[in-house]
Amino acid sequence: MTPILEAQGLRKTFGGNVAVADVSFALARGGSLGIVGESGSGKTTTARMLVGLEVPTQGRILFDGEPLERARSTARRRERARGIQMVFQDPYSSLDRRQTIASCLDEVLRVHFPMSAEQRAARVSELADLVGLDDRMLRGRPGALSGGQRQRVAIARALAAEPEVLILDEAVAALDVSIQAQVLNLLADIRERTSISYILISHDLAVVRQITEEAVVMYQGAVVESGPTAKILDEPQHEYTRRLRASVPGPGWVPGKALASGGAA
């Protein structure tokens, strides 16, 4: 089966500064891929290329086997938006503080689907249900929500366009550990129900282990190791991965085995 998303030799330079040197990976349809690496290793830049915010200096991105071109027209950007969506790290600045949650979700629906106001309202409640937000939260503004609730909104917003791939860039890093667990459960749950695929960017190996089957390790802009997540984390081949693992408290700890999806785990 063709991978839903494939990166081939991606490279991005800013002036003389190499942000991403050489990144290749394939994301299976319905799969979940982790990208780990220390700060500055080029993870976010890679994600920005995938969603079309940056144009790769070299290499290409295949979506469902087709190369993604630079989207110039609004129509093309919307098409891409329905393919790949993204959730950001900071739940505080990733929502418009003046907009109610309902109108934030509604706006995305209006852009993508020819739905009536009632249909959109119904879909907004559905999305809210999916991520566990109640009606009162829907009517409120981001200021009234906690970080975890905001991140649920960001997830619902990303899912509104019904993308095939969801990129989560450190999406739980800003949350408390217990809230992190809730959001990760939610993500695992959503994947089971919708056959969406994830790319999870994190420097937290426990998080990556919990919801990804495949992983790539990035170091100084390049992929230095890739394979099944469990294998990479338990038997790291590359020197850098070993150091990365050693720097995490309690290596070898396997959180919530029940949650880690089957397959490779």
Place this chain on the structure above:
Amino acid sequence: MTAIALPRTAAGRTGIVALGVVLLLALVGLLAPWLAPHDPNEINLMDAFQGNSATHPLGTDASGRDLLSRLIWGARSSLAGPLLVVVLATVLGVAIAVASAWRGGWLDAVVSRCVDVLFAFPGVLLAILVVALFGAGLTVAVVALAISYVPYIARLVRSAALREQAQPYITALTIQGVGGFAICRRHLIPNLLPLILAQSTLTFGYAMVDLAAISFLGLGVQPPTADWGVMVSSGQPSILQGFPQESLYAGALIVVVVAAFNLLGDRLDEWTR
């Protein structure tokens, strides 16, 4: 924007007082036909330079026109003029700033250069030059002054827009495929509105002084129309004759309104920080 509760601090209360003064004067201007005891332009040379009396509470000017009525009617052009300047300058300035910040590239480069060049000219001088070229009158003065303020507003709003559009929520909208125009109109500009409002309020004060100066020079509002700036100017000869009332009252009103707008602008600026 944070919810605006009734301010409890002394500074907050001066803000409320300033707002009250401004609203009151605006109301006076609106209700001029009912409030003014006399026709502001009725000349009665026999009554020139009257002191305070029951018929003329603030006395009369050199032509025997009732000063109170002229001040009341004068509130109209004296307040409407700066308001028009501010609205025009703000609409133009914000449009230019947001377009240039959003598009970036050559447009931003060109706009920034133009703003820098216009910055080098003092606004009033530019406006006086334009008025001298296109003829005196309130309309020309307002348009000229508005244009001379555009660089100030554009520069401020552009840097705020650059900061705002770097926020992840704007990036999220871009990734969603929302068009640039819609993002600017529905998200970027509304989020800059508190700053824009504070700036407009401060600009009102400058516009009032500059317009009064232009009218003082005889290039703005034309006599015999009652206007505070015009009154300061046309009261001048009377000062020499020992009757400073006309210039004094009109000047005092201008000072009060400018002070009120400055206070208000400062408060808004603080609230929105």
